[in-house]
Amino acid sequence: MRLFHTSDWHLGQNLHGQERDFEHDCFLQWLLRQLKHEQPDVLLIAGDVFDTVNPPVKAQERLYDFIVSAHEQQPALTIVMIAGNHDSGSRIELPAPLMRRLRTHALGRVLWLDDGQLDTERLLLPLPDASGAIAGWCLALPFLRPAEVTGAHLGDDYLKGIAQVHARLIAAANAKRQPGQALIAVSHAHMAGGSVSEDSERSLIIGNAEALPASLFGADISYVALGHLHKPQKVNGEERIRYSGSPIPLSFSEIDYKHQILDVRLDGASLISVEPRLIPRAVNLQRLGPAPLAEILKQLGELADIDLLDEEQRQPWLEVRVRLDEPQPDLRQQVESALQGKAVRLVRIAAEYAGNRGLDGQDDAAQLLELDQLSPQDLFSRAWLDSYGSEVDEQTLKDFAQLLQEVQHEEDQP
Template sequence: MTVRFFHTSDWHLGQFFYQHSRQYEHEQFLAWLLQQIQQKQPNALLIAGDIFDVINPASSAQKQLYQFLADAHAIAPQMQTLMIAGNHDSGYRIEQIEPLLEKYNAKTVGIIHKNNEGSIDLERLLVPIYDENKIIVAWCLTLPFLRPAEITGFNEQTATSQNAIAYLHQQLIAEAKKRKTPEQALILMSHAHMQGGETSDSERPIIIGNEEALSTTLFDEVIDYVALGHLHKPQKVQNAHIRYSGSPIPLSFSEINYKHQIVEVTLDPTQSNESRFQFEAIAIPRSVQLHKIKGELTEVFKQLSALPSGEIDNIEHREYVDIEYHTHIPPQPNLRQQFEEALPKNRYRLVRISRQYLSTEKNADISTAISLEPPTPEKLFQQIWEKNGYSEDDAVLKDFLSLVQEAEKSLEEEQRI
């Protein structure tokens, strides 16, 4: 028996890009995805975490998701939508809507639950995938973003985060092996940073306590496909069947050249290892373009003037521009206005200007940036750390990020009370 599904991740619904809403871009992506679902009629749609951009998403972002689920169910009622929470999501929040999700043949796994006797509730993490005849064709092993507080302390084998992660994978895969038949595939969906994965500057580092990225040795050979979320660049990790689908839209200027896509996967576990797995990357059209302009001032003005013209009435549809200019002297006070005037009228949004001083001496170049985006806790900490004269220390930064994660976890728990 074969199973066919779409692998997606990192939608980040509700994101603001330098204070500009991405709602239009997400609307275009979701409309395109509905077309793919209607055309291909897959057995399942996987969303591997970071459904929303923040743990308390705006009502407009939540409405986008629920409207999409309703529309997808209307055009492909047999399709299951399976979602896991990412590090940007509130696992508790997305699990609260289970009664609603059931109406649309959808399920979400936000956190790791315990049984009454205190062991890991593996039942919730193993989700059957059915074909149009209601026959189980695959099992999806769902692992949301693993926070230390949720996975440690079950027993002596889960005393540390690293041991707990290994134990959880072992137990879940062992249970899946018991349930599967030779005709059924095993799909593992996880939101994690894997060793060897290529990151962009829009991704927060994932630090589990003081542990580094996870190893693919966690995945048993019996797993037919690993659907990963968190890293925004589409890529395989060591093996072709272990993949990040990537984000549907560029979430930073460093992602301009990413080939944003969803992955259509077909599995037939009765075939040999070489032929049981097939995939096709389906390119996602980009609804709003991003432009990175770099060079000395004369070159920057030349590039700005050469950009395509033609007015775009709706500001949410206008293209983004990031300027990095190189200079020997301090900037003129009206430089931003000059940049704006050099751009073709009513087509672009100038969202970021950065300056790099070109040193005339042997000392290193000095770079500064003017960003309209609010700083993250990590950036604020680094600024204060450097301001007080301390040198860069990865261990200290990891400890700080662990505290941030604990604070976010405490905030979620307070909201549940």
């Protein structure tokens, strides 16, 4: 059996107000060509399909046009798609009855039966190979919100609830599988030891509480296809537990990521190989600085001029980071003037003030932070410090994180 592992498409995402639809379209067209040429049995999409719980109509059209096109060119392809923490589980599942006719399974939530048992049947999906025989079973684990894994039957401990969901689903899968069939888990979570992007991955739970142990996936799981972290990586060096990463750079901190999908091959229940397939970058991200204003203006003047024969939508996105000794009211005007006729699209100017020294005599540069750089937890911590004059304690941060999850879950409801 052969799988393509992808995640974190973030359809509908914008970069400091600039939409990324062209880049997502280029990725999806490239993925269609890969599917047609390589003919894998299964395509896994491990959550954060959309960037927000209420994605733009165009983003939804992109997803469903892709699914239809993939089915038309490869009718035997099985697609499994789960919700991530950016997604609405209800929205992901809404067209599920129609998508099943296209061999696509959409799972957004876990459900519990009246007797308190996990509804494992809806989370266990058969994976046929090229001959049509069931070569494995997919354990679909959409992002688990606290309201779904705590309560009367499970108690109030979020992480224990997550562990119980994994244990019950794996037990049900082992009871269902036949000799030689692989178990493939697809999950959207932050695993302990994972390398996090600086500013484009929404924190799941404050502190280290969100980091799940790899031991949740025992040796009987042949492969674990993870989503949430945008950098492709193995978890604790394990070949079988992987993040595929996002298909495009979702922030300037991801410029150097090798964006890819993973080509996974199994022989029965044995993992044979995991090979990256690098995704061509349709639009480059370019960052200048941090440097003094005079140096930045010089670098801007050296950028390539616009070629009228080139497509404007392929011009790089540009972030400029300027180090200042004092405020410059006309900073944006100076930068934009230097960019006249240049083949880039300015999306952000970040100013930072150098020369401030702390009590220890070391540089303590104070950056001008924009709201889109701050997570809800950052804003809460700053507000607490302003109000009470002391750092917020860990328990209060965890309580805030729990409330935030509950609010996001309420937004998730239809």
